[in-house]
Every structure is written in C-alpha cells, then in structure tokens.
Amino acid sequence: MTAIDAGPRRRAGDRPPAVAELIDEATVTEITEQAWLALVGEDEVLVPLPAPLPADTLSSWVGITGPWTGTVVLTTGRDTAVELTRALLREHAPEVLEDEDVDDALGELANVVGGNVKAVLPGPSALGLPEVGATPPAGSPADTLRVDVLWRGQPLTVSVQSPLHTEEENEVPL
Amino acid sequence: MTVRALVIDDSRAMRRIVTGTLEGFGYETRQAGHGQEALDVLHEGWVPDLCTIDWNMPVMDGLQFVNAVRTNPAWRAVTLMMVTSESEHGQIVRALAAGAHEYVIKPFTADAIRDKLALLGLLPQEVSL
Amino acid sequence: MTLTATRFDWVRQLVHRESAIVLAPGKEYLVEARLLPLARKMGLADVDQLVDAVRSRPRPDDTRQIVEALTTNETSWFRDGDPFTALTSTVLPALQSARGPAERLQIWSAACSSGQEAYTIAMLLEDAMPNAATRVSITATDISREMVERTRAGRFSQLEVNRGLPAPMLVRHFQRAGSEWEVSPTLRRMVATRECNLAAPLPRMGPFDVVYLRNVLIYFDLPTKQAILRRVRELMRPDGWLFLGAAETTLGVDDSWSRVVIGRTSAYRPLKGA
Structure with a gap:
C-alpha cells in the first residue's frame, strides 16, 4: 500500500503507510471486545461511546516493530483499572490487590489487544513487552487511530499510534 | 492419577487465570515467569505432563523455551501448548515447527483450554458447564 | 434485573432434558448473558419475556436456539x-471399497449451525484422501438463513477457532482475514449450503452416503422424530451411514435401522427391506 494522500506533513516515498490505511476502528473495537468477552467476562460488553477520561488515569502499552512501527495504548481511570483487575482475576484474585497486580493486569490486556492488532497489520512484526504508567509515549496526533468505549459505564480508550515524527515534535500531542 | 502442569507467563494475572482453570480440571500446577525459570523447574526434576507457554517474555521467550525442551530427550513426554497473543498464521506455523503440540490464542475462555486438553487426551475428568 | 426463580428453573429443566448438562443454581447471570442476544433478535426486551414467549408457545427452533446458546458444544470443532474418528477409521474405507473410483461421495451435515461440522468433515477427508475436493461433496443445511450464510462464508472469529480445532489443522486449512480466520477455498468448494427445515418435507438432495444429524432429534416429539428419520432415510443410499448426537438413538423411535458400534460411538444403517 502506498500513502498518496496522507496529509501535508508526509513526504512521499520514505514513510510507512498511515495507520488508518492498515486497520480501521471497527476492527480495533472488535479485537478489544473479544478480549473483554473472553477474559473479563462473557457479559462484559463494550459500548462504543466517547466520554471524558477522569484526571487520574493509568495506561498500558505495547510496541509493534515491523513494516508498521508504533504503539498500542490502553488508557482508563485508575479506579476503573482496579475494577478491571478484579473482574479479570475473578475468583483467582488475591484478597488485597496491590498496585503491581493492577499494573500487571492492565499490561496483559495491552499485550492481548496489541498481539491481535499486530496480526491484522502487515507483517512480519515483533511485539514488545507491555509497559504501564500514567503517561504513555506520545504518538503522532495526525497518525493515530483511537477508539473510545465505555466498560461498565466508565471510559476506556484504545489507541494505535505511529511514533511522533521529528517535524511534529513542537506540536502539542493530543 | 494426578496430571501436572507448568504455567509459564510473565503476567501474574495470566498465570493465576491459567493455573485456576487447570486446577479446576484437577491439575497440580506450578508457575514460572519466563522460559529460563521454567527450565530451572524441569532441571530440578519436576517434569510436568503439560506446559502452557506464553510467547513474549523477558530473559527467555516461549519459542526459545520450546526449542530448549525439545533438545532434551528426557522431556520428550511433556506436551507443549502455546498460550499467547501472537496470532499470525506464520507464528503458529513457527511454534508447531519448533515442537509445540497445540496453540491457544489469547484471548481465550476456559472452554477453549478444556477443548484443547480434550484433544490432547489431557483432561483428567469430564467437566460440564 | 435478575431472572426469576421459576423462569430459571424452566430453563434449567429444558437444558437438562435436551443436553444432559446441569446448570447449577447461581448461574442465573450466565443464563441472562447468553440469552439476551437471542431475546433481542426475537424483538423482545429481556430474557423474562423470551422465557415466557417460548413457554407459552414452544417451537423446536426456539428451544434449540436456547439450548445452543447455553451449551457450548455446538461451537466446538x-x-x-x-463420530469424526469413525468417519476416517471405518466409514470411508468401507465406502471406498463399495464404490467405483469415479463415484462422488455425498455427505450431509444436517442442522449445520455456523458450519464447524461441515468443515471438520471436509478437513478430515481432504487430509485422508488425495483429490478429496473432486471426489466428495458435502451438503450443509440449517433451518436458519443466518446460519446458512455464515457456513457459506466460512469465516470464524478468533474465539471460534480457539474451540477444539487442532492447531495443525488451523494452519493447514485456514488463512487470516482481518481479525477473523477464513477456511481455504478448496474446503469451501467442497461444501454446498442450503436452507432446510427437517420437520417439513425435504427438498430433493442426495442420495447421501453419510448423514450427520446430531443433537437435532432431541428437540422434537416422538411422531416428528419418526417422520424426520423416515425422510432422512429416503435420501440415503441403502448402505449409508447415519450419525446421531451422543444422547440420541433410533432405538424405540424407528425400527428400520441397525446400530453399529464403532469405537466409542455408534452409527445407524438402514435395515434391508425395512
């Protein structure tokens, strides 16, 4: 696939294709929902509605390296991440959830969503190990596919983002 | 007869889920956070009937672990089942070529694990819904 | 909103009677979660309404869909x-020696659901005989147009291919198609699909050498079971083989079949002159 009309900041020929040419929002939503239905619970549907994230968020992300290189990022409120961890572990949850448990669970969900996103993109590609934190790596605002959903009424976003390119560095990331 | 499984995954949440599922089927389990830790368990003499193996892990990944297990004839009877979010056609081919017997793609349900164990003849008791 | 105890009991009894699977008390949430999509599809607001509707006016197709939504077997490969092991170990060799090399084997997957049974048969034959695609035709039928279309498309979600499909067969017979998996064109060419209501007069098909009619008879009363078995028999070769579900039999229903034990399963063959 060649990026012919990929925006004013693109130089022809020496750039990988824009992420929107490789995967669409419906596929990212489908992948995320399958992860939730299988791992979180069979009635844990995701409602595709945007809502503002709370001030205190937690993100997890995995890198993909290959014909397309970038990052898959999950972001949700910190309280939602705790609830998500309990739902994921169900009867296997320890009595007291430590921060490490929440980081690990959110990281594993990024791994599952990221692995399946990678399989839809052109390959061969390598998947990195998940990382977790309050501030995910900045992506290129012009080259990010973002899906907003509600889980149990709480906002959650999934972004498939190309890295921030040099000429964009002075711009304010989304 | 007790069936034993070594659950290898760098995510402790995933280890808990897989371990809990297998114990529900009557398995005795141990866990390892990466391939090298899993090899240490085997060298120690705890040789399981089944290993469930994540692919992307620090220190030693799942594919390297499969290769290492396959070089030791003493571990020939161990059934190797990948449980990973690596889900390209080519990745599954690679894992099978290296010596993995089965492949479960994350995300999975407990039913998926049960069906695969039934195929492998490693389901100790018939479990219903 | 939780299912009332009476309605949950009715569902429990139905599932136990039809599938021998026991739904433990406390599984109300599961019944809700699995039946809600079915209720919505039938234009009903919730699972209570669905249970009331089917209780007051039972139709085999509705009860079958309820049981299928609550039991997990039908989505597994x-x-x-x-019954699949028996196909390659016993049935196929017998048919190959009885038929000429140019004769095409005809197999029927009756009540094919989303197609796993038909494609499982196709994969087994493709792996067991050279040029299977030119020597076998598989007819997959279902009462539901949606299921027939799904079978024809031959596309399965990640969760579906995770269910009891051996990994070597997945890589041999499927390719990725976006976030789904698509069965190979060779297998799709082996499978012809059509809508078919087993409880009504059947279209002209066959004659079939092998029929898979699994977990269908349990949903019908005795006279309908007898009528279905008679109609199926009319579409079969005299030396054909019929496979039923593990909880089903022709014994006590229709005495024009003989039962043959093959390993841990049974096949039924038309009795000569019956």
Missing part, C-alpha cells in the same frame, strides 16, 4: 470427536 472436534469436541465429542468420536
């Missing part, structure tokens, strides 16, 4: 694999 090789689970309860004995």
